[in-house]
Amino acid sequence: MRHLLDFQGWTRPEVENLLDTARVMSEVLERPVKKVPALQGFTVATVFFEPSTRTRISFELAARRMSADVVSFAAQASSLQKGESYKDTLLTLEAMGIDAYVIRADSAGVPHQATRWVKGVVINGGDGRRAHPTQALLDAYTLLEALGTLEGKKIAIVGDILHSRVARSNVELLPLLGAEVWVAGPPTLLPQTLPGARLTPHLEEALAEADAVMVLRLQKERMEAGLIHLQDYIAHYQVTEERLRKTKPSAPLLHPGPMNRDIELEGTLADSERSLVNRQVRNGQAVRMAVLYHLLVGKER
Amino acid sequence: MLLIKNVKLVDALGERGPVDVLIGEGRILSLNGGKAETVMDGRGLYLAPGFVDLHAHLREPGQEVKEELSTGLLAAVRGGYTDIVSMPNTSPPVDTPEAVRALQKKAQALGLARLHPAAALTQAQEGKALTEAGLLKEAGASLLTDDGHTNEDAGVLAAGLLQASPFGLPVAVHAEDASLRRGGVMNDGPLADLLGLPGNPPEAEAARIARDLEVLRYAVRRGKKRPHLHIQHLSTKRGLELLREAKRAGLPVTAEATPHHLTLTEEALKSFDPLFKVAPPLRTQEDREALMEGLLDGTLDAIATDHAPHTQAEKERDLLRAPFGIPSLEVAFPLLYTELHLKRGFPLSRLVELFTDGPRKVLGLKPLHLEEGAEASLVLLDPKERPVDPKAFASKARYSPWAGWILGGWPVLTLVEGRAVHQALE
Ligand SMILES: [Zn+2]
Secondary structure, eight states: OOOBSOSTTOOHHHHHHHHHHHHHHHHHHHSSSOOOOTTTTOEEEEEESSOOHHHHHHHHHHHHHTTOEEEEEEOOHHHHHTTOOHHHHHHHHHHTTOSEEEEEESSTTHHHHHHTTOSSEEEEEEETTTBOHHHHHHHHHHHHHHHSOOTTOEEEEESOOTTOHHHHHHHHHGGGGTOEEEEEOOGGGSOSOOTTEEEESOHHHHHTTOSEEEEOOOOTHHHHTTSOOHHHHHHHHOBOTTGGGGSSTTOOEEOOSOOOBTTTBOGGGGGSTTBOHHHHHHHHHHHHHHHHHHHHTOSOO | OEEEEEEEEEETTEEEEEEEEEEETTEEEESBOOOOSEEEEOTTOEEEEOEEEEEEOOOTTTOTTTOOHHHHHHHHHHTTEEEEEEOSOSSSOOOSHHHHHHHHHHHHHHTSSEEEEOBOSBGGGOSSSBOOHHHHHHHTOOOEEOTTSOOOOHHHHHHHHHHHGGGTOOEEEOOOOHHHHTTOOEEOSHHHHHHTOOEEOHHHHHHHHHHHHHHHHHHHHHOSSOOOEEEOSOOOHHHHHHHHHHHHTTOOEEEEEOHHHHHOOGGGGGGOOGGGOOSSOOOOHHHHHHHHHHHHHTSSOEEOOOBOOOOHHHHTSOTTTSOOOBOOTTTHHHHHIIIIIIHHOOOHHHHHHHHTHHHHHHHTOOOOOSSTTOBOOEEEEEOOOEEOOGGGOSSSOOOOTTTTOEEOOEEEEEEETTEEEEEOOO
16 A cells, blocks of 8 residues: 555455554553554654644644654645645655655545655545545444444445545445445435445435444535525434434444534434444544554555 | 648548649649749648637736747647637736737737637626627627636627627637536536536536527527627537537527547546646546537537646646646647547548638638638648657646647648748658
8 A cells, every 4th residue: 555545446455454453553552651663763744735633633643653753734725725836835845754644635636636746655634525534444443343343234424425525435445344335415415426325315214224323514614505404404314312213223323523513413412322433533543553554664555 | 932742632622632732922822833942742741721729818918927929829830720719818808909909919920820819798707798899890809708707697698699790700608607517626427426526517518508599599589680609618418419409490609619528538537637627627428429429510610729728836736726727729630630530530621620611610711721822821730640748838838638648640830821830840
């Protein structure tokens, strides 16, 4: 594995191998001294053209726990708008001897573009609507912890699928591990097709007998763009205790965060037994350690 | 006097020859040889009438960092073009007779391709107040268009068509419904969904063409002179069907297709390379096939480049922020010669017609054929293949989605009224 851009072209053994490493990293995180020398001498840059404190901290901690040097670069979208070239930004970092770039951008494909410009390893930290592969890996890891296997499991993803990189990456990854993925949302927020997923505008259909439910954050812009009406959305797509009765009993609940309580999901659910939100955050670090390790020192994917 | 010996001829009338073409006094003097100071071996080459481009963005005035007349018109003659229509979406836009005259004067001084400036249909291209059609025509405007912007107000378009009709000025439209297109940067469909890129639906083009054809119908009914609507860079199968229907019904409408819509599809966006970002967007293979069909059956009148240069840095932004446009003056003919004629058997004579008489007709110019007495605005084409090298472009935009493609049919000599403006013979 040279870069981690999305899961196009990935195989099941490659993913399983990576998740196995994440398990080892997870053990490291249980220790009193949460640090190993695995990436000593490597320098990782987090290059965030779109702000995301949570993801950036998760990556930076992951790198530090493996003794890598970390630099972080945050660019303002406004300076890009003015024509400041992020190619130049990356080339500047390249000149400083960066081994891995974690790139986050509001536009799909920026990490792909970056691979044409830098020699280092590129990790997609979330690009526009395209992909958020480490989020999908941590989701898969969390689901495996909860369910044991994804083989034959029905996973429902609910919300704004069209604009969601999290949904796209999960739809690419979870079927690789044997899951059947359903996505549900209002027609204006559903893609025409998404290879690997069953699409439905009826939440009930996606939730029926689901083994796990992933709820996506609803962005205010969608209302402003005239794509949905908030009350209508809440009435028909909010994930509630009541609606979760359709799923398998105690099917776990995931959310990539940050949550809009009482909009995409009933507020109390976030703190319920079913919620794996905090596990997701914790597992995020282990998964990102595994990714960095595989890309920088692992020979194979 | 120039004698080109043993050269094959190709124009809208067909292929003939080889013959010995004698050129002097700005005309073709003879197709049977004669005495000349300069003698050229035309063996294996094709001679065609000079190409006419209905749609080039030359960026002057105001955006000379992207292109200027001197580089754009040099790129034109290197592409075999003797006549170029420049788009008015400059800064400021070309919306007055003075601006049209200034451009022409400067172009004439350069002595490269002949410039036929298009003028804005509305003041400042704002889509509200019309420009002075009659005065613009007298100043030398070739057509009226707000290209670069879409004409949202149907009433303004109707008035524009009516106002331009007595002067024989075509009104050219960028047919896209901006409200359906929203922020689309590539063709809307399963691939855009997969790539997570905002889609620009084919229906945005079809919906606007349908509306514009109704507006045209109205202008035909109300006008004393027939108006002329020209649809720019048509890109969809559905848009083509609407056009075909309208032509059958006798509506005075013409249309063009671009080299990029004829040689590339949305698949190119898989690279996430903004080089392929263009408006209207690259479509599906089905649309591409439909366009080729439309070129063959006469539904489409011309191939126009929509040469749209930007700076390299602008094209190295992300897909949301990079500007729309592909530069193509220097490769348009070799591309289609290779991809359509050589690879798909598209008739060479029809292809040449789409670069010559097709656009000439749209502009109200007489057809130009290779016969004795004809104006010697000509291009000599070499079928020998070589790769596209953007670094060698005369255009300021030295990048290309076709970089490295192996093409034949390169213009090696371009004559404007007998005067050599480009020569690249080995
Ligand atoms: Zn246009």
